Amino acid sequence: MTNRPAPPLGATPAPKGTRFAVRSSAERVELCLFEGGSERRVAMRRDGDVWSATVPGIRLGQLYGYRAHGAYAPARNLWFDPAKLLVDPYAIEIDRRFVQSPRLARFGDDTADIVPRARVVAPLSALPARPLFRPGRLIYECNVRALTMRHPAIPAAQRGTLAALAHPAILDHLRKLGVGAVELMPITAAIDERHLPPLGLRNAWGYNPVVPMALCPDRVPGGVAELIATVAALRKGGIGVILDLVFNHMGESDGQGGTLSFRGLxxxxxxxxxxxxxxxxxxxxxxxxASRGVVRTMILDTLRHFARAGVDGFRFDLAPVLARGPGFDPKAPIFAEIAADPILSGRVMIAEPWDVGPGGYQLGQFPEHWLEWNDRYRDQVRRFWRGDGRTGDLATRVAGSADIFTGSASRSVNFVAAHDGFTLADLTRYAERHNHANGEENRDGHADEVAWNHGVEGPTDDPAIRAARTASVRALLATLFLSRGTPMLTAGDEFGRSQQGNNNGYAQDNATTWLDWEGRDRALEDFVAALSRFRQRTAIDWTAWLADAEWRSLSGGAMQEGEWDAGDGVALHLALGDETLILRFDRRHGVSAIRGAAIDSRSGVGPG
Structure with a gap:
């Protein structure tokens, strides 16, 4: 007798009808089918903890949801309320965005008119192509809405959507920068936090999903077909796609939150x-x-689904949650399950290696084949250029952070700014956060970012201060592109984007976070492109540990012990065949790379 795989969850079209299956601990579950303004309910059969029903005549595009019956006792973790329309946890597309309403949390209030309905779509089954992206190449982190909402070349109807990334204007920009992969901030459907709508705000980032696979109707109005087409267009241009996914929580929030999907099922x-x-x-x-097998199965099913759409890999928000049970375990089952999966084992995996739970900081503790966001790189490189950091710390980060990562190559994702925190331009213009527009009395966001304003908070017409800020930004960028590991640049930082000192722009779906393409700093953009070309054309494996390298003082002599603790700078001499590449990190005069053609952060001179 052979063991057959369990039938899939979700909606599975077949010649004799569509099979609907959902996992639930309810006493009774009904399938709800919607046609126009009518709702038809179909009783489901139970097999263990899975409820299913096969309905003939159901075609692609059918809208549906579930209602679950049972005890309602929140103190005992029982939330069954048949008045709540529940979104399929395995939904791939939904017909509208999630919206907040007090009715979502009130027992007995019917929510069928405000909760999205899932749409029946054909499941993806093709084996994905091999990833284009390779560690060491440039990752370009972007919010698809913010990236394109103000781009003058993109048709108004397409702005803010995933499809806009395939527009020639965006593709040309990405190729100019030498982007290896775009890392898309969440494009799955999310709900605003409860406190935002009364403030007239909405979540601009998308890190508050309700179900893991459903695409956001605003950002991806064309559904799975739009995702596949956009990924294919980017791949044709030599650019991979990494999805930023959230598997640490769902948007049903705390005990006062709404019942939308999992909570009711x-x-x-x-x-x-x-x-x-x-x-x-x-x-x-x-x-x-994630210590529960059903949760890990859902995570792996989600990853396989998006891999079949063609994406290269995944960035995991607050990734230690994946390995909690309850404490973090570097040998947690999910790591082995991903590594053993024939579809997922070759994908790029990137961890944000911290959460807010006990022992939540786990930088360097993820599997050897995973990349990790490196906040020590961010902070210590910033401190060096701010003027209060050690040369030794800078050298360690430039060399790949061997004090953190073991193995055959550096797994560090190096960045000096990301979506969370000050923009690159703002961290040299503001010493303090200015998040007043978020409606939390400037208490949200990081209060102790490594930032500096060169003596004046915010914009200034003083030419000396403006020049000093430009020099700082260029030095930070040059350090990023000349460091071992995988560089990450957040969209717009290549041309001086500003959020006017807001270092927590999650609630600003407006011009605060939308990129100003017409007002961009084109000289800075050209400088970044030159840095990227220099990195690509230099015969260096940018993820390998340093070999045949020598650290010298800025005067050319051997580094003395006390010079590592000081903050003047250092010169790295790298042997490249018969040549020597000299990378100089000089706090007073910026960064320069010398090997025939030179790149200099002070003047922006670079190789052609």
Whole structure:
């Protein structure tokens, strides 16, 4: 007798009808089919913890949801309320965006008119092509909406959508920068946090999903077909795609949050303490319990789905949650399961290696084949150029952070600015956050970022201060592109984007975060392109550990012990065949790379 794989969850079209299957601990589950303004309910059969129904005549495009019956006792983690329309946890497309309403959390209030319906679509089955992206190449982090909302060349109807990334104007810009992969901030459907709508704000970033696979109707109005087409267009241009995914929590929030999907079907996916309190290691009200096999199965099914759409890999938001049970385990089952999966084992995996739970900082503790965001790189490179950092720390980060990462190559994702925090331009213009527009009395966001304003907070017409700020930005960028590891640049930082000192722009879906293409600093953009060309054309394996290298003082002599603790700078001499490449990091005079053609952060001179 052979063991057959379990039938898939979600909606699976077949010649004799579409099979709907959902995991639930409810006493009874109904399938709800929508046609125009009518709702037809179909009883589902139970097999273990999976409820299913096969309905003949259901075609692609059919809208559906679920209602679950059972006890309603939140103190016992029971939230069953048949008045709540529930989105399929395996939904791939939905017909509208999620919206907040007090009715979502009130027992007995019907929500069928405000909750999205899932759409039946054909499942993806083709084996994906090999990833284009390779560690060491440039990652370009971007919010698809913010990237294109103000681009004059993109048709108005297409702005803010994933499809706009395939527009020639965007492709040309990405190729100019030498981008190896775009890292897309979440394009799955998310819900605004409860406090935002009363303030007239909405979540601009998307890190508050409700179900993991459903695409955002605003950002990806064409659904899965738009995702596949955009990925293919980028790949044709030599650019890979990495999806930023959230598997640490879902947007149903804490005990006062709405019942939208999991909470009304299978609330056991959320981690709880012994007394039933929701664990909040994600800082968002709930935490997924990846110690449960059903949660890991859902995560792997999601990754396979997007891999079949052609994406190169994934960046995991607050990734330690993946390995909590409850404490972080570097040998957690999910790592082995991903490594053993024939579709996922060759994908790029990137961890944001921290969460807000106990022992949540786990930089360097992920599997050897994973890349990791390196905040020590960010902070220590910033400190050096601010004037209060050690030369030794700078050298360690430039060399690949061997004090953090073991193995045959550096797994460091190097960055000096990201979506979370000051923009690159703002970290040299503002010493303090200015998040007043977020409606939280300037208490949100990082309060102690490594930033400096060159003596004046905010914009200034003083030419000396403006020149000093430009020099700082260029030095930071040159350091980024001349460091071992994988560089990451956030969209717009290549041409001086500003958020006017807001270092937590998650709630600003407006001109604060939308890129100003017409007002961009084209000289800085050209400088970044030159840096990227220099990195690509120099015969260096940028992820390998340093060999045949020598650190020297700025005067050319051997580094003395005390010079590592000082902050003047250092010169790195690298043997390249019969040549020597000299990388100089000089706090007073910026960064320069000398080997025939030179690149200099002070003047922007670079190789052609």
């Amino acid at each position: 299978a609330p056991d996916i959320y981690a709880r303490t012994a007394d039933g309190t929701l664990i909040n290691d994600a800082g968002t009200g709930n935490t997924l319990d």
